[in-house]
Amino acid sequence: MQAADETSPLSLRDVVERHGGEIWYQREKAAHRAYFRFVLPVATPEIEDEQEDNRRGAGRPEYYDFDLFKYEDNLVDLDRKLSELTYTVFDTETTGLQPSAGDEIIQIGAARIVNNRLLRQEVFDQLVDPERPLKPESIPIHGITEDMVRGKPNIDLVLPAFHEFCADTVLIAHNAAFDMRFLQLKEQRIGVRFAQPVLDTLLLSAVVHPNQESHKLDDILDRLGIEIDSRHNALDDALATAEVFLKLVPLLEEKEIVTVRQALEASSKTYFARVKY
Secondary structure, eight states: OEETTEEOSOOHHHHHHHTTOEEEEEEETTTTEEEEEEEOOOOOOOOOOHHHHHHHOOOOOOOOOSOTTOOOOOOSOTTSBGGGSEEEEEEEEESSSOGGGTOOEEEEEEEEEETTEEEEEEEEEEEOOOSSOOOGGGHHHHOOOHHHHTTSOOHHHHHHHHHHHTTTSEEEETTHHHHHHHHHHHHHHHTOOOOSOEEEHHHHHHHHOTTOSOOOHHHHHHHHTOOOSOOSSHHHHHHHHHHHHHHHHHHHHHTTOOBHHHHHHHHHTSHHHHOOO
């Protein structure tokens, strides 16, 4: 299926069924014609509490335009237990939601997990000058203003430092394709490559709770009983994602998913991993 200059691997039926619709084939014998009718349910708007929306931000859409299951780094033993590895859990804040259309990273936050423990003292937290204006609609979400990023190091300086911070670790992010796409677009120019395996807590949540409608980070935090004081700062979101991952590890073990390889394989079979926009 193709729309404008973008191609999707989804069939038309996949899209209709995703939205809870149906396809009807109908014929008008008298007019000697046949046609398809697409029946879609009326959308119900999501109305969130205004105070809650301002506290947590409106969030970001789910992205699947980065293949999380193609990695080149063979230094990580994929058959080690999830609880025994070293991870870098990270998040980015950006000028907007379109990495391929010129949006830029304005903050990278990351924390370390070692042997199933979150090391809050081992963090990476850096504002980035995007060298372009911030989109006004994004500022209420992340709370970062033009004055805060002006004069900070640009991505050419920050990305190599982050690359060094996460060397020889497995990366973890929530809705990881979004963040990885921003990193990927800078790799060739800057001369670094994030080739290690990437685990996505959105996909792992879908493995553990396949019947839940939402796998947004806020909903997972509520579902797992994790209380977080603030959100939508990159470091705060990275710490929240780390807490989620640590809660998911024993739940994955209950499903006999105990290694990184098994976690990646299970993630790749979820509905969300098959969808690309």
